Amino acid sequence: MDSTEPRRHYRSARRSEGEESPAPGYFRRLRPRVLTAAAAALALIAATAVYVSIQSSVPADAVARPETSVTAAPGTPGTASAATNEAATAKQAPSAPASAAAPSPAPAAEAPVSPAAPPDVEAPSVEAPSAGEPPLVVEAPDRGPLPFSPAFDAPINAIIEANSRYQVGVALINVKDGVVHEYGDKTKFVAASTAKILAAAAYYHLVETDRASLTARMGSSTAAVQIRQMVQQSNNDSWALILGAVGNQGMTAYAASLGISYDRTVNLLSPAETGKTLSLLYSGQLLNPQxxxxxxSYMQHTNYETLIPAAVPPGINVFHKYGLLFGNLHDASILVQGDRAYVFVVYTLGKNTSDMAARTRIIHELTQAVTAGLF
Structure with missing residues (x-):
């Protein structure tokens, strides 16, 4: 055996005999790599701590927002931003030796974000009357109770208030019970030709009590013809003949029998008084069936159909008598559909005939509001 130095065994490196030992410069080159790996591991641990801190500070009921991915340039160690989700962070983080890498915390489970539900729409409710107070209703034959409630009255009152430069009075009656509902001006107006219904009823009453005849000569024709012309054509000459046959005192007495104060010489009636006459007529309490x-029949298809009839929806029958005199523009009607019948009277007073178009519009608006609520 030679006297050379015994062989060294580098078990950790598993070098075989004859292998050369690593040169000293090798260790110098290896040191920066180890340091770099250690620094990367420390950076990952720090980032994880920051992430856990941020997650713990977010309220539990915070709304999750869409997250934006941040992609690092190839070969560049990526840093996780607050807006980056954990999956993107894991892809961007530099790999580290298994012995140095800290375990990543499991991502917090996020509640699924669903679209916001539409706001609840509250169905309109009918307010019950207070204890001890009867409901303010009238009965309609085929649709149950019909309320004359604030909701029903509101559009009528709004139209009247919006046209306060005119005097406007409205009367509405369910023929079934005869209860009068008044809106706007409740005083007497010059009734103009609407009073011709009262005159016709007064003459028919004389006939039914055997004090007059429809076949009697009157003017150039008969009393029956004069009544038809007075109502359907609003003929003033016919009106004068009928009034002459009844007499002023006869007119006052007949109106009083209906609970109406009337003086033919001034021809004043309120919308409610005219409405009452029409309600009694249609219900059969004024005259006999014939x-x-x-x-x-005379109150249908008159010579002036541009007021209430012009604004009534199809399917509703209209019986009416209009009145026009200087600043007075009126229409008094009975609206009928099936078993339902309502008296609807509108009286208006303006400056003169120059504002008739504006008041015609008011009558149309009121008619539309009333029919929408009743039919």
């Missing part, structure tokens, strides 16, 4: 049907 005369009731005859007078109502």
């Amino acid at each position: 005369h009731t049907a005859q007078l109502l």
